Amino acid sequence: MEDVLLIDAVERFVNGEMTHQEKIYFEDLRKNNPELDQAVVEQLFFLNELNNFGVTKSFKHSLHEVQNKLANEGFVFSTPVIVKAKLIQMWYKYKKTVAVAASIAGVVSLFIASVVSAVTKKDPTNTTLLVNKVEAVAVKNAQIERKLNKLEANAIAEAKKPMVESKFNGTGFLIDVNNNYIITNAHVAMEAKNQLIVENKKGDQFEAKTVYIDQLRDIAILRIKDKSFKKLSPIPFQIRKSSAFLGEQVYMLGFPKKEIVYGEGYVSARNGHNMDTLFCQLSTTASAGSSGSPVIAKNGDLIGILTSKESNTQGVIYAIKSVNILRAIEEAKKIDDNTSIKITGASVLKGLKREDQIEKMENYVFMIKGN
Amino acid sequence: MNTLEEEKVLLEGLAREDKECIEKIYREHYTMVQSLVTNNNGTSDDAADIFQELMIVLFEKARSANLELHCQLKTYIYAVSRRLWLKKLTQAQRFTQSDVEYMEQVANVEDDVEMHVKRQNDFTMMEIAMNKIGEPCKSLLEAYYIQKKQMQAIAADFGYTNADNAKTQKYKCLVRLKKLFFAQYKNVE
Numbered sequence: 399m400e401d402v403l404l405i406d407a408v409e410r411f412v413n414g415e416m417t418h419q420e421k422i423y424f425e426d427l428r429k430n431n432p433e434l435d436q437a438v439v440e441q442l443f444f445l446n447e448l449n450n451f452g453v454t455k456s457f458k459h460s461l462h463e464v465q466n467k468l469a470n471e472g473f474v475f476s477t478p479v480i481v482k483a484k485l486i487q488m489w490y491k492y493k494k495t496v497a498v499a500a501s502i503a504g505v506v507s508l509f510i511a512s513v514v515s516a517v518t519k520k521d522p523t524n525t526t527l528l529v530n531k532v533e534a535v536a537v538k539n540a541q542i543e544r545k546l547n548k549l550e551a552n553a554i555a556e557a558k559k560p561m562v563e564s565k566f567n568g569t570g571f572l573i574d575v576n577n578n579y580i581i582t583n584a585h586v587a588m589e590a591k592n593q594l595i596v597e598n599k600k601g602d603q604f605e606a607k608t609v610y611i612d613q614l615r616d617i618a619i620l621r622i623k624d625k626s627f628k629k630l631s632p633i634p635f636q637i638r639k640s641s642a643f644l645g646e647q648v649y650m651l652g653f654p655k656k657e658i659v660y661g662e663g664y665v666s667a668r669n670g671h672n673m674d675t676l677f678c679q680l681s682t683t684a685s686a687g688s689s690g691s692p693v694i695a696k697n698g699d700l701i702g703i704l705t706s707k708e709s710n711t712q713g714v715i716y717a718i719k720s721v722n723i724l725r726a727i728e729e730a731k732k733i734d735d736n737t738s739i740k741i742t743g744a745s746v747l748k749g750l751k752r753e754d755q756i757e758k759m760e761n762y763v764f765m766i767k768g769n
Numbered sequence: 770m771n772t773l774e775e776e777k778v779l780l781e782g783l784a785r786e787d788k789e790c791i792e793k794i795y796r797e798h799y800t801m802v803q804s805l806v807t808n809n810n811g812t813s814d815d816a817a818d819i820f821q822e823l824m825i826v827l828f829e830k831a832r833s834a835n836l837e838l839h840c841q842l843k844t845y846i847y848a849v850s851r852r853l854w855l856k857k858l859t860q861a862q863r864f865t866q867s868d869v870e871y872m873e874q875v876a877n878v879e880d881d882v883e884m885h886v887k888r889q890n891d892f893t894m895m896e897i898a899m900n901k902i903g904e905p906c907k908s909l910l911e912a913y914y915i916q917k918k919q920m921q922a923i924a925a926d927f928g929y930t931n932a933d934n935a936k937t938q939k940y941k942c943l944v945r946l947k948k949l950f951f952a953q954y955k956n957v958e
Contacts, residue, residue, distance in 0.1 A: 402940040444947050445914075450888065451895040452915030457786055457828050461821060464791045473796070640812060745814060 530686035582690035587618035590768035652691030698747025906942035
């Protein structure tokens with residue numbers, strides 16, 4: 399209770415609510431009682447801190463309002479920095495030199511390339527692609543199971559759609575909610591010879607079509623054709639343009655089994671197998687079916703697509719760097735039907751707890767299957 | 770009005786939290802800060818964060834007694850942003866030698882930034898304490914100390930029978946908040 403009295407006194411002192419006499423008495427008390435004086439100083443300091451807190455908080459609020467307004471106008475986030483002019487100037491200046499240098503470099507590199515390819519032996523399969531091909535037995539099992547499921551479903555008198563006989567499964571994720579474009583690995587999409595199906599975490603299936611394949615980058619773009627697919631709220635992540643940082647913590651969501659599976663790890667090397675710069679290396683575990691899983695950094699940025707693993711070593715996983723998605727999309731846009739692809743992500747995940755990030759994220763991850 | 774006077778008016782407006790002034794500063798200087806960050810290993814998201822922090826530094830400066838910038842606003846903004854970004858790079862350990870060399874020193878803002886970092890720490894500690902204290906204490910304290918409402922109005926809003934009751938409750942809350950706050954303070958030092 400003494401504390402309360404003290405606070406009261408200090409507050410009235412600060413606010414100038416004390417009478418003249420009270421004030422003299424109070425100051426006298428402070429002079430003669432160092433302990434009291436200490437408490438007063440502390441209280442003054444604390445009130446000042448509290449006041450600063452209030453002022454800063456209120457300012458931050460105003461700041462956010464202005465920021466949102468400007469973001470809506472597109473002023474804050476989407477002005478790419480233009481440095482072209484200087485480059486062009488340099489180009490004109492050094493055109494001839496560059497031409498000569500380039501031709502020399504060309505000849506030399508051709509020579510080196512031929513020497514290198516003559517000397518090194520090709521090792522085509524040191525990495526295993528993580529697409530899950532269902533074997534014949536498994537297919538049978540699945541058939542039986544599915545029949546059972548069907549009976550059950552019929553019993554409940556709710557046969558929705560014919561289940562699709564799947565010969566493989568992988569993972570993919572949505573990047574455009576307006577046109578329903580999905581990104582996965584090229585080696586996953588190419589397994590589908592007849593039919594391509596995407597399945598959400600609830601098990602709802604939708605027919606999809608491959609609209610673009612980039613075998614070099616191992617990226618495929620699919621589009622959900624099904625009219626029954628309900629539009630999702632805007633993509634909660636951004637695709638990072640720069641490379642992931644060494645040691646950066648990441649997590650993945652994928653479909654190595656019939657339900658969505660969470661995995662975590664970290665970026666263990668900047669490049670992939672044999673220093674392949676399209677990839678980065680992760681330290682985590684992944685199994686067949688994880689191909690095409692989104693790799694998300696702690697701050698919610700998408701940094702890659704899980705693709706393959708080192709065959710001989712445990713825990714070494716390769717992911718395509720996210721910048722390649724952007725490049726693939728640019729390429730895909732050149733095809734007439736796909737000019738409307740637009741990446742609409744905003745970093746909603748940023749700052750959220752991991753569990754909350756996953757809860758948001760899992761709606762955008764799909765199992766890719768077909769036959 | 771010459772530039773210096775204009776800038777002084779702008780800062781005074783900032784101290785009053787005038788939204789037009791905030792917007793004006795954004796419009797005039799955001800692009801510069803963005804290129805500074807994006808040309809030095811940062812993303813446009815980083816740039817937005819840095820600019821926001823810069824605005825808080827500027828706000829603190831505008832509110833403080835020595836409002837003198839000793840240089841043009843633009844130079845000051847550049848120097849502070851640079852300092853803040855370097856700090857962030859160092860924390861994330863993502864800069865290479867060359868980044869630092871390319872970002873030349875233009876004005877002495879070291880003290881202001883240090884001050885800001887300290888204030889920012891205090892702010893976070895107070896925020897943590899506020900979030901720990903629970904309701905109705907949090908709302909009660911915010912109503913009195915932040916929104917500066919009168920005790921009578923608070924008593925009515927929170928359903929206390931009279932202002933004195935509300936006051937006693939407020940004191941109790943303040944004592945608890947103080948404990949939570951200083952507990953962290955000691956941990957830091």
